[in-house]
Amino acid sequence: MTAKPRALVDMYGRKIDEIFSSDDLARLHDTVTVLWAKDAPMPEDEAAQVLQDADILICSQWRYGELRDRFPRLRAIIDVGGGLPRGLDYEEAFRRGIHVLTAAPGFGRQVAEMALGLALAACREIAIGDQAMRQGREAYMHGGNETTFMLFDKPIGIIGYGGIASALHPLLIPFGGSISAYDPWLGDGYLRSRGVTPKPLDQLLEESKFIFVLAAPSSDNNALLDRGRLEMIAPDAVLLLISRAHVVDFEALTDLLAEGRFRAGIDVFPEEPLPADHRIRALQSAVLSAHRAGSVREGMWDLGRLVVDDVELLARSLPPRRLQPAARELVTLLTNA
Amino acid sequence: MTAKPRALVDMYGRKIDEIFSSDDLARLHDTVTVLWAKDAPMPEDEAAQVLQDADILICSQWRYGELRDRFPRLRAIIDVGGGLPRGLDYEEAFRRGIHVLTAAPGFGRQVAEMALGLALAACREIAIGDQAMRQGREAYMHGGNETTFMLFDKPIGIIGYGGIASALHPLLIPFGGSISAYDPWLGDGYLRSRGVTPKPLDQLLEESKFIFVLAAPSSDNNALLDRGRLEMIAPDAVLLLISRAHVVDFEALTDLLAEGRFRAGIDVFPEEPLPADHRIRALQSAVLSAHRAGSVREGMWDLGRLVVDDVELLARSLPPRRLQPAARELVTLLTNA
Amino acid sequence: MTAKPRALVDMYGRKIDEIFSSDDLARLHDTVTVLWAKDAPMPEDEAAQVLQDADILICSQWRYGELRDRFPRLRAIIDVGGGLPRGLDYEEAFRRGIHVLTAAPGFGRQVAEMALGLALAACREIAIGDQAMRQGREAYMHGGNETTFMLFDKPIGIIGYGGIASALHPLLIPFGGSISAYDPWLGDGYLRSRGVTPKPLDQLLEESKFIFVLAAPSSDNNALLDRGRLEMIAPDAVLLLISRAHVVDFEALTDLLAEGRFRAGIDVFPEEPLPADHRIRALQSAVLSAHRAGSVREGMWDLGRLVVDDVELLARSLPPRRLQPAARELVTLLTNA
């Protein structure tokens, strides 16, 4: 890539200025020749030639058919969504040394911040307390704290120590509690090097007062937190369901919350929109959020910044550093979730 | 105090086990001879002798009349509330070298945690979002984030850098924004040594996206944030009113919130209970909390822990280290608020 | 002090520009009327009047006779040395509410930095290794590391958790080892609140791989580390003697180092200059430094900065925040060392 590389920006369903701040868009244009970057989809007749010319593809899913024939020059595929593109011929990409990258780490800060906000809302009863004041039935001081507790000094468990956890962990450290993690893909040595105590899942569920579910969905972790595991959670602990509903048995979770077994902060649901009559809408034991942790306007620009940072490196024939590379060993697990 | 000192525990309006965990109560009994420690007030006829004998007084206000005559042996007065006792003859106490101490720093963690929780609830619209889900009118993902923003990287201003700020500051550091403070009693050198940038009040109000009002009430700061100053706050900034409503012109604040000029998280009110028909109850621009930041059950034990830690030192004829000593220069300002 | 207070700067044995940077000296002159601030001692005939007029005294020892009669206006005595002035009538000072302050915390950073430097020099054999290269007898790589070890992850013990320890502790945290402390004046609760584990002295000596002796000399701790205690130190541990030789039995220490029982970094000696023929000069088990931890030119200005910061507060009738106040309970112990 000694000449200025050519990039195709084709983010189905996402607008250019939703992902790229104006500064980053200018940086992108300084770095590469942009073959296409509009909010509308590429017309069919232009597409064929553009694909032939592209060195870098910035997309939000794979909808280009065969990699082998259509992208003869491609050096990098960058997905701006949170997961790996499906339908891509990864073997071909790896064989050709094409970087397959996702902007998932760019979600880290906004999602982590919301996860902490939901945790505090749950234990300090912030949403309930706000609602009480609006209805004129609030209790002051001790009267309003009969069932609250603090995050400070509490044992915390993290399920899935990836990009969100990496952003959340520093926010939790000043609260002083022990932090443990379960992540079967990372190994105990890696987890310890990050400053968390590795724990088997069941032990983590039993011993943590705050449990953050941050695992990316995979074919391995569907309903990982099934009814039996959810029943291990300590009374009055707080479960923060942040990454995907896929990871829990949502009906079992709803049952246990209905019984008041523990508390929850929930940002993701098995169906979105959640059915209007879903009984979880009425439960006081949960703080509910409509998949809002990862779409803050300014937060989305974190994604674009990572993309342009790595495009700059790719344009200089250097390895990318900011986006997350697809790992050959995990592709099948992650794209079949 | 080479013999075991004698302590009177007489916390008007607070129960013993509300302040002292059972462990700390045991430690207290190991350290001193407790002359009186019941939830009921001391009978008048016992009181006179007890006061004569007390080396240490643990109270929640001063209701003993003249210090001079009634407490001949007193070495320390410890107030477990958040402020200095009123009505005490401080000159006499200072002259006699009696430590006058408050457990105010013990409120730091619980209040700081709530302040952060309210800040996140305000910018990420957690309470509003929860309420929307209960009413079946939630918007998902980008639709639910049209007016949200993040705490990450935002300029933060702290008004009053005392015990609450000392506990809050570490929680804010990992969010990466610049942190400035206004505190006329501390001096710029001290503030800088704590890692914050000193700023004049008006500049802080204009430049901060999150403003934490943490100043203890004093005769100097009544309605410090008057209408003119509140109007300096940037559009869509978040004001966190945490320490006392005394510090703001609450009607002006309500007006500006009603106009949607900025947002707020409010834990304290000029009248508590707040009148049922106060118009702030209906405003979506504020997250409301019924003076609940500083009365978490387990949080209150932080107060007792500090008390017993210092009683242990006093019993060994050592200076106290954990409670906050009354400063001679500030007593009048603080007790006439 | 509503009018501009008057200050006498009379630092026996220290030059003005050794303590105050030019910026801080300018700040001082802006804040107070300086009655005397020269490197020469005050002439006897001027002195009497100056003392009568002084609100604030900045000195490096007490050589003014009776406080009672000679300083009718005095509000603060500030000693720029590391310890409390001797010969002062503390009872009179406390009775009159005069602040007695020392600039000791200003030594923290420079001394802490040297303490860490000596620790690394000892375990990584930096001085020995440098000397070997000059003599052409160096061994490379593994050959030069047969007896070295790392600070990372090692148990650290701190004896005396005051100003130096407060500056050293943050430097040690990233090395990841557990940090314990022994300080009989502070109490376990305080130590824990600072993030260190309180330990009895003997246990600390036995269990620590790096032992930092940072205690201020007092009448209580003369030869606290006597031969018996020094013998508890683990083989090949490192003793850093930083605050004062007063705290150890120096002959016993020399014996044990001569036997190669453990290592040391030593900045302070019972006699300075150390006798030319003292056998410790020849021992390879110690890194030696001629009381150089606390006199770095730029480091001395830390003292002056603290002084002026607090003079600014005193001039505004506010309590000082940066200098260390004399504690009534400790004065006798500290001034009779």
Place this chain on the structure above:
Amino acid sequence: MTAKPRALVDMYGRKIDEIFSSDDLARLHDTVTVLWAKDAPMPEDEAAQVLQDADILICSQWRYGELRDRFPRLRAIIDVGGGLPRGLDYEEAFRRGIHVLTAAPGFGRQVAEMALGLALAACREIAIGDQAMRQGREAYMHGGNETTFMLFDKPIGIIGYGGIASALHPLLIPFGGSISAYDPWLGDGYLRSRGVTPKPLDQLLEESKFIFVLAAPSSDNNALLDRGRLEMIAPDAVLLLISRAHVVDFEALTDLLAEGRFRAGIDVFPEEPLPADHRIRALQSAVLSAHRAGSVREGMWDLGRLVVDDVELLARSLPPRRLQPAARELVTLLTNA
């Protein structure tokens, strides 16, 4: 790798127990079938079959000829030295999806610790001061600090922000100075995300008081710090030459140190052993160390720990996380240094 993988441990010039602690060696044997792991080289006649069978190769250089034919099963090549193996057919390795990994990050802590030790020794004159005491010509207190300075608050520049820098950076943060970095392979966005300010090399040299040379040698950076660049260094700054002498013009460096232009801490030399009469041996402006930063006995086990951590992951068909993967774009630059 669902069956237990087979590993060949063949670390030319390094002993098994020099790299692996007994715990880690036990872990290795639990995880893989070890085909060969002795300190002696493999006999020729055994070698052919062993290579045929190996899934994982743990080596310290490549001395096996053609990858293509001899290692039909190989999934990972792990070099326990600090650099990439030379002579390996990287294209073939990448094409086959073989992980090429180095244990370089395992040197981070021991080297970083020494770099800091040398920096403190240089500015606080620890080795010089120790030598003075042995020769009975030491100066005490201010007399011994006429030319010393502190690391606290000084601008720091890092050249090469890789594994050593990642370990050193946390050690420098508590010293409070600004930290900038030059690394042409990483990009400004990445550097900022690590909390350092990216700077062009010349600006970094001019503006830093402490300059850490940590760059891995490559065909791009031979004598990167040539005479002209070395002359940009500020008077009395400290250059820490840590990674490789390759990166500087050593004769120019010696000249400038001889003139007393700045100071240095030097752990690596263009020839090792350094010629006995090299004039740098006599210069007081440098602290000298015989390539001793990266061979501490217990430090070497950091390498082995990373190796076994990743072997555990590989054995479970998961991507490695601890060792450093060879980047396709950098292989040629790094192996032709």
